[in-house]
Amino acid sequence: MPQHLFELILFSTYAELRAERSRSYLGLIWWIAEPAMMMAAFWLVFDVILKTGGPGYLPFLLVGLTVWQWMKSCITHGGHAIWTNLGLIRQARLPVLVFPFVQMLADTIKFLFIFALLLVILWVIGYPPSLSYLALPIVFAVTLLFAAGVGFLVAAVVPLIPDLRFVIEQVLTVVMFLSGVVFALDSVPSPLREVIALNPVATLLDATRGILMHAQWPDWPALLKVCIISAIVFAIGIGVVRQLAPRYPKLAV
Template identity: 25%
Template sequence: MVHNASTSTIRRWEWWNRLAKRLQGAGLWVELTRNLASRDVETRYKHSLLGLYWAIINPLVTAAIFGFVFGVIFHVSTKPIPYVVFYLGGLTFWNFFANGVMSAVGSVSGNAALLAKIYFPRIVLPTAAVLARFIDFLFSLGVLVVFILLYRVPVHWTSLWIPGILMIQVFFTLGIGYMVAALNVLYRDVTQLMGLLLMVWLYFSPVMYRLSGHPQSLQIILLINPVGAMIEVERNVIFTGHVLHPEYLWVAIAWTGFVFLGGIALFKRVEPLFAEVM
């Protein structure tokens, strides 16, 4: 009995020690991810004249062009929200996803020298790439806020849901990022393919157009797309104060869980081949 009690005490201590070590290790990797992400942002804008302003200029110019084309030439109505604000509301969130994925694609294959020198979990690289784009996104969000204030568009208290929905979007972007980063090491075509795929994906997401007014079957197709559902919900909570299709957010959450875990699983499976291929 005494033996059993002491064995179980030792086991418990071992468990605590293991947990402490894991947390310590996780802390180191979090620190590394943070450093890599901030380095990414710094190097991206380091030798440019406008520096971080590019993070603001890009969405501004795109919104101006699309606002002119769709709002002025084609008279696309998004009343009561001005088209520029409507479009920027979708584009800001879409850009985070698309830029995050495109940054993640080359994050492993573009760091061959770093991989050869030191050991660290390779998954840190796409994670840092996506987080770097999240920093850019925060600047774009500032632009959106300025436009909302300029056009005096009423914002609803339901906007407080945005951080929660963003969290889901971050995990979804990370999941896709892990997949494409791993596959890009094996097949460099993935970079080109993702460029095309994201273009198609953009048109299949309610970024430039409003969801309502389309046939029901088309609306369903657009909402099954997790990014489409997230953008629609994000825009709803900011501008209308109620979510028109809340159940599709659960579809997006379910796909996010799968994409995130599947992304890690795929990355881990391909990871042993990195050294061989690179």
């Protein structure tokens, strides 16, 4: 990546974070409050009301929702980035890939703030750091690669079919419930559990929970498979955006 393009992405990400903070009276607090409210709702339903959570459900839910919210934000915000900037794309000669990159990088920075708080909470409630933390950068790199790949695919198509963004929101909700975000895969009947285990999101969540909650190293062969899939999806997403880039300036704003 050319240095001037890299600097543009960094500056645009900084500007995006500042603009988002200024749009909300709560500022940085809202970055934490939003996922916290979602976590509280699921904890109330599954653990308090339905009593299906079991021991350790709160940290299980915290880790799952934190990582899932990061992935979902990268996919949705990055996926809408080209469509929401069509006016700017028509006026300025900028590589369209910049816009999804900026959104995904901004969401990743927010995730790191939230993840730091998550670590403190886990340590306080009895899940201390371990040597397996050394695997976290690898797991997170694969997670970002997968989310970015899907985000680029969405970003490529949404400008052509804007209503697709509503369908994608519903699809992501279904994926959340089929990835073990709010319930353990062990509670799923065997045939269905084996199918869900093929989901890359489920593999990434399982690896993150294993590191943070059980001091376990990831399942490296499974993680490698997800990495290969993620790299393929990422390459396809980049390729499709580049292929369709000449059409975006001609679309109605």
